[in-house]
Amino acid sequence: MINYKLYFSFFALLSCVIIVFITLELVSMWWLVLYLVFGFIIIGIASLTMRWNWFLKAFTRLNTNEKIIAITFDDGPNPEYTPQMLALLKKYEAKATFFCIGEHIEKHPGLLKTIANDGHGIGNHSYSHSKTIGFSNTKSWLEEIERTDQLIEKATGFKTNLFRPPFGVTTPHLASALKTTDHSCIGWNNRSFDTFIASPKTISTRVLKQVTPGGIILLHDKQANCIPVLEHLLQVLQSKHYKMVTINDLLHEN
Ligand SMILES: [Zn+2]
Incomplete structure (x- = not known):
């Protein structure tokens, strides 16, 4: 580093x-x-750029030749799209990890429980996900992380060890907060840009081009274009004999 x-x-x-x-x-x-x-x-x-590991060590992929891959969803849970994602994951027998926002968990704790019951991973994605969160001091980061941890624990009965910084921004203050809370910082090596690109076909082509064993794909479960994208990805990855696992499955092999 x-x-x-x-x-x-x-x-x-x-x-x-x-x-x-x-x-x-x-x-x-x-x-x-x-x-x-x-x-x-x-x-x-x-x-x-999380993979530079300047301010903290982030996990952005597993170095392996084994055909395993982790699909991750940020910014949920969303009452409209998350259940559709869960149904698709079930259909293709795939596991994924959902990095959820505290404010959304507060509104939909039952949905978080369903994600956990389906065997998917759950990570902390801050409480507010505010646009200026990158400028927070250590104390504010701690409040954001700990408040969301408590909501996850209340809804699912377990404490998550995973944190993904909103917008992928890392700073010395976040590094210091994560040292205290002992979360692993999770990035990605395959960014879909699904919040910027409208066309599902363009998004899936982009993601499939970048697929690597041990990779981490970043999607969002908060918009309609991700439903066809996920279905296409699951079909292709399954046909290529990829096993879709949770982030903790990847971490355990690290
Ligand atoms: Zn986010």
């Missing part, structure tokens, strides 16, 4: 060197501006 603390120290040190050079009139002020912009862009990209 790249040590982000080392990067920050080097970043600060080089900024000081440039400031000294500016004071000595060896370089213009623009060098510092350019350097700072570049440095902050790198930090932003690192926050959004």
Whole structure:
């Protein structure tokens, strides 16, 4: 894992060197501006790229040749789409993992219980999933995670060990919170972009192109286009003899 603390120290040190050079009139002020912009862009990209493992170690795939794969759904449970997903998974004898939002669990605890009863995995996806959650401090992250953990436990009777950051954003504050709560941070290596792309055919083609043994597919159970996408994926993966397992099944083989 790249040590982000080392990067920050080097970043600060080089900024000081440039400031000294500016004071000595060896370089213009623009060098510092350019350097700072570049440095902050790198930090932003690192926050959004879980597989870089800058701020924390995220599990994004299992390194294996075995034909197993994990399908994951974010942002549910959704009373309209989640039951349809569950029916399809049952039809194809596949297991999946649902990363649920606390506010949604609060409204549909029975649906969460059904997911668990069907043998699927359940992960924590924060309580609010707010657009600004990436800027939270450690205390706020802890509140988001612990509140959702309690709701999952109340609905299903077990505590989840899995957490997926909303928008895939990781920060030092989240890293510190997850150290306290002891969750595994779960990413993906096969992103469907199903919330941006409307056409189910384009989404499934994109996902199927990126299928690898031990991979983790990211879908959402909150919109209509995911129903045909899931059915097509399940048909193709089954025909290719892939076993569709939960994230905890993958983790146990890690
Ligand atoms: Zn999400």
